[in-house]
Amino acid sequence: MTASGARWHNWARSESVVPARVERPTGAAAVQRAVLAAARSGIRIKAVGAGHSFSGIALAPGVQLDLAWSGLVDVDEAAGRVTLAAGTHLHELPALLAPYGLALQNMGDVDRQTIAGATSTGTHGTGGGFAGLAAQIVAVTLVTGDGALLHVSESENSELLPAVRLGLGALGILVDLTVQCVPAYLLHAVDTPEPFEAVLDGYLERSASADHFEFYWFPHTETALTKTNTRLLARTGRAPLGRLNRWVDDELLANGLYRVTCAAGLVVPPLVPRVNRLADRLTGRRDFTDHSHRVFVTNRSVRFHEMEYALPRDAVPAALREVRALIQKRGWRLSFPLEVRSAAADDIWLSTGYGRDTGYIAVHKYFRENPRNYFADVEAIMRAHDGRPHWGKMHNLDADALRGLYPRFDDFLAVRDRLDPERRFTNRYLERVLGP
Numbered sequence: 001m002t003a004s005g006a007r008w009h010n011w012a013r014s015e016s017v018v019p020a021r022v023e024r025p026t027g028a029a030a031v032q033r034a035v036l037a038a039a040r041s042g043i044r045i046k047a048v049g050a051g052h053s054f055s056g057i058a059l060a061p062g063v064q065l066d067l068a069w070s071g072l073v074d075v076d077e078a079a080g081r082v083t084l085a086a087g088t089h090l091h092e093l094p095a096l097l098a099p100y101g102l103a104l105q106n107m108g109d110v111d112r113q114t115i116a117g118a119t120s121t122g123t124h125g126t127g128g129g130f131a132g133l134a135a136q137i138v139a140v141t142l143v144t145g146d147g148a149l150l151h152v153s154e155s156e157n158s159e160l161l162p163a164v165r166l167g168l169g170a171l172g173i174l175v176d177l178t179v180q181c182v183p184a185y186l187l188h189a190v191d192t193p194e195p196f197e198a199v200l201d202g203y204l205e206r207s208a209s210a211d212h213f214e215f216y217w218f219p220h221t222e223t224a225l226t227k228t229n230t231r232l233l234a235r236t237g238r239a240p241l242g243r244l245n246r247w248v249d250d251e252l253l254a255n256g257l258y259r260v261t262c263a264a265g266l267v268v269p270p271l272v273p274r275v276n277r278l279a280d281r282l283t284g285r286r287d288f289t290d291h292s293h294r295v296f297v298t299n300r301s302v303r304f305h306e307m308e309y310a311l312p313r314d315a316v317p318a319a320l321r322e323v324r325a326l327i328q329k330r331g332w333r334l335s336f337p338l339e340v341r342s343a344a345a346d347d348i349w350l351s352t353g354y355g356r357d358t359g360y361i362a363v364h365k366y367f368r369e370n371p372r373n374y375f376a377d378v379e380a381i382m383r384a385h386d387g388r389p390h391w392g393k394m395h396n397l398d399a400d401a402l403r404g405l406y407p408r409f410d411d412f413l414a415v416r417d418r419l420d421p422e423r424r425f426t427n428r429y430l431e432r433v434l435g436p
Ligand SMILES: Cc1cc2nc3c(=O)[nH]c(=O)nc-3n(C[C@H](O)[C@H](O)[C@H](O)COP(=O)(O)OP(=O)(O)OC[C@H]3O[C@@H](n4cnc5c(N)ncnc54)[C@H](O)[C@@H]3O)c2cc1C
Pocket: 011, 012, 046, 047, 048, 049, 050, 051, 052, 053, 054, 057, 058, 067, 086, 087, 107, 108, 109, 110, 112, 113, 114, 115, 116, 117, 118, 119, 120, 121, 122, 123, 124, 125, 168, 169, 170, 172, 173, 174, 175, 300, 390, 392, 393
């Protein structure tokens, strides 16, 4: 939370701003009053979630709205749908949903985000048969630029649904969101180091056949760590990782090793490949079964910068081979692995998965290192494969480039003209990616 007059930073420390004013409304009427007051004084207003976007999408130089209310607004048990206050964090969901035997259909790899922030940027997990979080949003209530309260669902203003489910924060202040959940389930997880070349060859088949397949490739090694999660009924027995085991794997090997590599890498870059090879040797096979959220989510305590591109899934192996050749050619020392995931096609206008089965390639850099050259050169490869950048992560595209990547881009802009004609909710990032 930011106090008025204090500087706000995003998680990655890549963006910051001193908002003119910070407000913490605790209900729809208070949000409406805040939007009308901002309009009267001619300043912009923007809701911020958990600040987990790497891009400047959440920056609010005018009024920053910190939606300080969370939790269940309504539950439709028969339909398996819950309506959540927009400021609800994903990590609150397991406890909120457990009494109804429900869970999110899929999740990304952290749960610190708010439901409104996560859906607004197209947050996704992995699974060739599962679209991103926005595809599970079946209704929203938002406050539009004129201070009106607008409900959008399959039966009310339904023509707006493909825009407001993933609206980049550009269409209004979300007050609540209704999520289509699924019956709670377990995941059987198998994590194994495998030869990178073989993983590339098998990526398309495994993305299609496994429920949730992803892999990490450590630059300067020939190894990929594959993660394959299979959905099981909740009544199947759990076989969770022991506490110590989880700590050793997640904290010590994942975050702890990065901490050492990143610190060493800043001082002695040639050490990085050696430490990466150590990571590669230490990362063993593990096999466990647990509640879905405990398997999807990991703890990220080492800060980094990230760019992620969504490609037509078929293009992923070739694009990755090009990235490997680029890293060799440039002689970079990279301490973070690349992460490769997949998602099913959807019909949400600004979704990175719009209209095509998708594969994701994410690159990371320790937050104290300058990512510019690495990300720009990888971005050129992604663009050559018709890649679409994640809205919440770093990239350099503008509205002209993005229009060519999204067939319904102008339809989205028409909704923006309708819901926010005065551009109350814009900021520099939105001006760049959507236009004035
Ligand atoms: C460590 C880490 C791991 C991550 N893992 C993944 C991952 O696995 N998959 C993935 O896809 N992404 C991932 N991300 C990116 C992240 O999910 C997105 O950037 C997400 O938007 C962050 O949510 P937030 O609540 O922090 O929103 P913020 O970053 O605070 O805001 C994002 C956007 O939502 C808008 N917004 C927030 N609340 C409202 C509201 N009430 N009404 C209207 N607009 C609103 C903001 O104005 C802004 O435009 C990760 C990020 C980090 C830092």
